[in-house]
Amino acid sequence: MRRATLVLAGFGLIVAAPRAPAQGPRGRDRMAMVAEQIAGRGVRDTATLRAMRTVPRHEFVPAALSDEAYGDHPLPIGFGQTISQPYIVGYMTELLGLGPRSRVLEIGAGSGYQAAILAEIAGEVYTVEIIGALATSAEERLRRLGYGRVQVRRGDGFEGWKDAAPFDAIIVTAAAGFVPPPLVEQLKPGGRLVIPVGSVYGAQNLVLVGKARDGSLTPRTLLPVRFVPLVRTRQIR
Amino acid sequence: MTAAVFAISVALLAFEILLLRFFSIQQFSHFAYAVISIAMLGGGASGTALVLLRERVRGRERPAFAWTAGAFVALLVACPVAAHRLPFEPTALVWSGKAWGTLLLVALVLALPFCAGTAAVILAMLARPARTPALYAANLAGSGGGALVALALLSARPPWTPRVSPFKALPQIEAYPEARRLGERWSPLGWVVAVGTPAFHHAPGLSLAYRAGLPRQVAILVDGELAGGATTRAANAAGGAFLDWLPTAAAYRVVQPGRVLVIGSGPGLEVSIALAHGASRVVAVELNPDVIALTRQVLDSASDVYRDPRVALVIGDARSVAARTPERFDLIVLTPTEAFGTAAAGLHALAEDYLSTVQALRTYLGLLVPGGMLATTRWVRAPPRDDVKIILTAGAALRAAGDTSPGAHLVCLRTWATATVLVRPRGFTPDDLSRLRAFAASRLLDADWLAGPPPGDAPVFNRVEQPMAREAALASARGPDSVTAFAARYAFDVRPPTDDRPYFGHFIRLGTLRRLLALGAASWLPFAEWGYVAVLATLLQGALVAAILMVVPAAVLSARGSRAGAPLRVIAAYFGAIGLGYLLVEMAFIQQLQLLLGHPVYAVTAAVAGFLIFSGAGSLWSARLRAGWKSAAVIAALIVVELALGPVAVRGAQPLGLAARAAIGIALLAPPALLMGMPFPAGVRALTTDRPGALAWAWAVNGFASVIAASLATLIAVEWGWRWVLLSGAACYSAAALAGGGMRASPATGRALAEGPSGP
Numbered sequence: 001m002r003r004a005t006l007v008l009a010g011f012g013l014i015v016a017a018p019r020a021p022a023q024g025p026r027g028r029d030r031m032a033m034v035a036e037q038i039a040g041r042g043v044r045d046t047a048t049l050r051a052m053r054t055v056p057r058h059e060f061v062p063a064a065l066s067d068e069a070y071g072d073h074p075l076p077i078g079f080g081q082t083i084s085q086p087y088i089v090g091y092m093t094e095l096l097g098l099g100p101r102s103r104v105l106e107i108g109a110g111s112g113y114q115a116a117i118l119a120e121i122a123g124e125v126y127t128v129e130i131i132g133a134l135a136t137s138a139e140e141r142l143r144r145l146g147y148g149r150v151q152v153r154r155g156d157g158f159e160g161w162k163d164a165a166p167f168d169a170i171i172v173t174a175a176a177g178f179v180p181p182p183l184v185e186q187l188k189p190g191g192r193l194v195i196p197v198g199s200v201y202g203a204q205n206l207v208l209v210g211k212a213r214d215g216s217l218t219p220r221t222l223l224p225v226r227f228v229p230l231v232r233t234r235q236i237r
Numbered sequence: 238m239t240a241a242v243f244a245i246s247v248a249l250l251a252f253e254i255l256l257l258r259f260f261s262i263q264q265f266s267h268f269a270y271a272v273i274s275i276a277m278l279g280g281g282a283s284g285t286a287l288v289l290l291r292e293r294v295r296g297r298e299r300p301a302f303a304w305t306a307g308a309f310v311a312l313l314v315a316c317p318v319a320a321h322r323l324p325f326e327p328t329a330l331v332w333s334g335k336a337w338g339t340l341l342l343v344a345l346v347l348a349l350p351f352c353a354g355t356a357a358v359i360l361a362m363l364a365r366p367a368r369t370p371a372l373y374a375a376n377l378a379g380s381g382g383g384a385l386v387a388l389a390l391l392s393a394r395p396p397w398t399p400r401v402s403p404f405k406a407l408p409q410i411e412a413y414p415e416a417r418r419l420g421e422r423w424s425p426l427g428w429v430v431a432v433g434t435p436a437f438h439h440a441p442g443l444s445l446a447y448r449a450g451l452p453r454q455v456a457i458l459v460d461g462e463l464a465g466g467a468t469t470r471a472a473n474a475a476g477g478a479f480l481d482w483l484p485t486a487a488a489y490r491v492v493q494p495g496r497v498l499v500i501g502s503g504p505g506l507e508v509s510i511a512l513a514h515g516a517s518r519v520v521a522v523e524l525n526p527d528v529i530a531l532t533r534q535v536l537d538s539a540s541d542v543y544r545d546p547r548v549a550l551v552i553g554d555a556r557s558v559a560a561r562t563p564e565r566f567d568l569i570v571l572t573p574t575e576a577f578g579t580a581a582a583g584l585h586a587l588a589e590d591y592l593s594t595v596q597a598l599r600t601y602l603g604l605l606v607p608g609g610m611l612a613t614t615r616w617v618r619a620p621p622r623d624d625v626k627i628i629l630t631a632g633a634a635l636r637a638a639g640d641t642s643p644g645a646h647l648v649c650l651r652t653w654a655t656a657t658v659l660v661r662p663r664g665f666t667p668d669d670l671s672r673l674r675a676f677a678a679s680r681l682l683d684a685d686w687l688a689g690p691p692p693g694d695a696p697v698f699n700r701v702e703q704p705m706a707r708e709a710a711l712a713s714a715r716g717p718d719s720v721t722a723f724a725a726r727y728a729f730d731v732r733p734p735t736d737d738r739p740y741f742g743h744f745i746r747l748g749t750l751r752r753l754l755a756l757g758a759a760s761w762l763p764f765a766e767w768g769y770v771a772v773l774a775t776l777l778q779g780a781l782v783a784a785i786l787m788v789v790p791a792a793v794l795s796a797r798g799s800r801a802g803a804p805l806r807v808i809a810a811y812f813g814a815i816g817l818g819y820l821l822v823e824m825a826f827i828q829q830l831q832l833l834l835g836h837p838v839y840a841v842t843a844a845v846a847g848f849l850i851f852s853g854a855g856s857l858w859s860a861r862l863r864a865g866w867k868s869a870a871v872i873a874a875l876i877v878v879e880l881a882l883g884p885v886a887v888r889g890a891q892p893l894g895l896a897a898r899a900a901i902g903i904a905l906l907a908p909p910a911l912l913m914g915m916p917f918p919a920g921v922r923a924l925t926t927d928r929p930g931a932l933a934w935a936w937a938v939n940g941f942a943s944v945i946a947a948s949l950a951t952l953i954a955v956e957w958g959w960r961w962v963l964l965s966g967a968a969c970y971s972a973a974a975l976a977g978g979g980m981r982a983s984p985a986t987g988r989a990l991a992e993g994p995s996g997p
Contacts, residue, residue, distance in 0.1 A: 079408070079409070080403030080405070080409045130413055155414070156435065177443075177654060178654065181449065184445060207653045217445050217446070219653035221617070221653065
């Protein structure tokens, strides 16, 4: 059922926008994903959209789930970890406000997909993964797909990556209930940190913590796009 | 044969309860509804199967019974093993059609033993119709015994290692570097595990301004979900600086840290905070003794807060402790029931939480010394839910205590991730407020409410789209009508939970569910408010399958059976109503007992065992008393009486010890349970003489009414409260009385029903 919808959506897109370049295997799926789920939901940053059109997401999911790689949902990658829903990846990436010279730290490499997206945009990407097997497979996969510049390390994300600090942006992919103090330290003045709120399973919304030039912090709770129509239709005063 | 029926019934119910526990350990607790439905489905399907095989079985009931009973024993062993081997991953339901197939397969495999067991019981009654009351009594009493057997089995370590879902915290934390399982304990209250790893950190709501390190902590997990972190001594000495940067530290800016009550102390973080702020005495209440035992086992004696002479540990249900303690406190800290582990995920949306209801908060406020304060902290989500609900609940509790200006007695502080509500019946002095303001500024907290709305020029640290906490506090300040209007307008269910509707974690409104699903269920629902959706899905599936399986035998029957006797629809109405009514009333009693006994496991065991045993006795008695359909009318009346009596009795019994409370609970349920054992055998006996061909039809209808009853009861309770569940049960029995009266149109059935079965 869902697959059928996805195929139909993709088909509609091909008919409607034949000029969109389909790059490599599953290119059409990827174009449809970006048009429907990312741009269609309001992500505007051109660098983010380009990166998400480029990185072969299906290479980052277990082979058995490859068909589902461009679906509008997260997928399991083992060890109770998931590759995030495409929209969440796009949304978080846009929030970081990256440029070609940015230096980014990711906490929770998982499959390596988010790191690959970051590597398409930013100058330096560092990623920490606590589960050894995932760190190894993410590193191998990133190298194989041409993202060898991404530095992968197995370790406790709590400590950040002191040797490579400070960072223009830090992205935490798993909710912890608090921001590890070392991460705040390792953020450059003017930098941005994105973190989900809640427990490991309960991550439902994101917080963007900006660090002003004077070092003061400006956290901002972001309403996920999925809730916007909900709030709009039933006006909360 | 009676002994065999008894043994089968023991095994059936013990199997059901063990399966329930097994699912909540390996998966998530909302699968409980699936297990109940599986059991009921298996039972109902056996009725259908016997209808279809009626002609082939006739005259050979005894050997058929022996075969089915043998098959039951074999299936009881084989099916769980087979189901365990199926690669079932519930989280995959979101994206994979295959997972739905596997789920169905698991459900069918697990339903087989229930099907065989119930079939054996029905066959026994078909073989010896004259002994129906004795057999039915053996069936019920055996099931009651099964509940007790299950409880005994749950205290022991199971012979296999649970294969916990990888999406639970336990396997994830155990995958961290240098992770070691430091200990585990099994009890009916849960499977408690301690895992040590340097990478585990637990400090929910820690201030962004905190710059130092965290002490080493050991993860304590219950049924694979995080219950908290046992913190090493460094936290209590100089290295415990972080304790003053956690949200509850705000409370100690207002009250003199004298006597502190911590409700749900778990691994002891709030106890540490109290001690670090100079409390002279801390009473720590925790329900699960294994959580404390493991915490103390993994901490060295210097780190063990429960060893501190200032700390008094009370193992028990906080509501009962609060009802009986003569002590009064300067500060009461209420931890969220799920201790920040999974509370945010909505995984426990349908778990009763009697510690955060209006009545509970009202009770806590009564334990405060003049000038004392209650503090509690919840997650902040977008759009806001938990914080809004706790503010409205606190306001309602203040009003219930006679406070006419609750707005002046509330403070709400918000970090980027958590909201802390301070409730102080005496109010806050300007000094208190300026200290809180200073605390908020240094911790990067926002004051959404400081005994009143914050000034317009107040600094904003954590920006949110809508300051809903302030709106909620404003509604609380204005009065109950404002609160009702506010909650009615809100996109989520934020009505203050009560003892009658104790669902703090439930936020989905039926009205908004449709819109949420339209937004794309796949994108977030599964991990968000899954429990409610699971119950809804179980209800719909159950109703669908029930409808299909009921139509089939009805068609078969009307096509070939004799048409003499009561019409099928009247039989369906009678047996459907008593099936539905029985479970609605039983579920309502489980809920009442949960408030009384403090834990679902005690409540389920006491209620299930009590109901079955007393109904068994009622069934035996029904023959002697010649009680017929009229018993249904008496039951309906009795339920209405209990409706008034129950809450009073529960409140009165709360201060007593667990055993006394259990005895009172069972005394409450005994009279209705006894009577509720009568309508079914009366109906069965009537049918055996009047229309034996419809007997299996009656079983099928009764079973399938039960399939939908469990989820239906929960949905009624979540929306309208348990009172309405009991009233619905009474309505069902009234309907059964009418249908029973309707059956009198058929002379034979009518006579049998009116007079009751003529005993053997």
